Amino acid sequence: MTEPGASPEDPWVKVEYAYSDNSLDPGLFVESTRKGSVVSRANSIGSTSASSVPNTDDEDSDYHQESYKESYKDRRRRAHTQAEQKRRDAIKRGYDDLQTIVPTCQQQDFSIGSQKLSKAIVLQKTIDYIQFLHKEKKKQEEEVSTLRKDVMALKIMKVNYEQIVKAHQDNPHEGEDQVSDQVKFNVFQGIMDSLFQSFNASISVASFQELSACVFSWIEEHCKPQTLREIVTGVLHQLKNQLY
Numbered sequence: 001m002t003e004p005g006a007s008p009e010d011p012w013v014k015v016e017y018a019y020s021d022n023s024l025d026p027g028l029f030v031e032s033t034r035k036g037s038v039v040s041r042a043n044s045i046g047s048t049s050a051s052s053v054p055n056t057d058d059e060d061s062d063y064h065q066e067s068y069k070e071s072y073k074d075r076r077r078r079a080h081t082q083a084e085q086k087r088r089d090a091i092k093r094g095y096d097d098l099q100t101i102v103p104t105c106q107q108q109d110f111s112i113g114s115q116k117l118s119k120a121i122v123l124q125k126t127i128d129y130i131q132f133l134h135k136e137k138k139k140q141e142e143e144v145s146t147l148r149k150d151v152m153a154l155k156i157m158k159v160n161y162e163q164i165v166k167a168h169q170d171n172p173h174e175g176e177d178q179v180s181d182q183v184k185f186n187v188f189q190g191i192m193d194s195l196f197q198s199f200n201a202s203i204s205v206a207s208f209q210e211l212s213a214c215v216f217s218w219i220e221e222h223c224k225p226q227t228l229r230e231i232v233t234g235v236l237h238q239l240k241n242q243l244y
Contacts, residue, residue: 098122102129183239190235191228198222 099105104125105117117125202218204210221227 095119095122098126102126104129186239187232187235190238191231194231194235195222 099117099122102122102125105122199218199222202222203214
């Protein structure tokens, strides 16, 4: 008998009905069992399908975040690589410019041969060349200073000669009574002759010690200002008498 509220199509009801009244209907039992297994399998497939359906919203969000992180890392890596490449290119251009500017880098070093100059050698040659330029600059500054002094002296001489020429132009008859160079030489010769006479009479050459002692003694006695004044006055009077 069927329970109230039970559907005749329920397989488990049919199984119970098959065993009721102590009578067993094999056909009804097999059919009920097959339907029950089908329902169970359908329920299990439904639950499995429901559990296996992915949450597309969360996975899409995770995927986009992951791709954004990877793209940000790639951008940073590319930017770092480009910056490093620019730095290396700038350093290489700098060394190339040094080799072009510094003359000693262009000269062949037989100890190195045809090999490319290393950065250390380029820097050392550059330092040596800069020191050479500093020395040359200092030398040129000294030469310029000397030339400026020469120019200043020439300017002074020019001014003096201009003043002499102007004075001569203002007084054309001035200097007609000027004595010649021969007269100046005669004055000097007369003074020296007078001094030599006293020197020859007073100096002994027996030994170097006596010569030294006699020289100092002669200077103290015959080279006094008063004595020299008397000698010069006598020489001038004598020349005056000869000229006039």
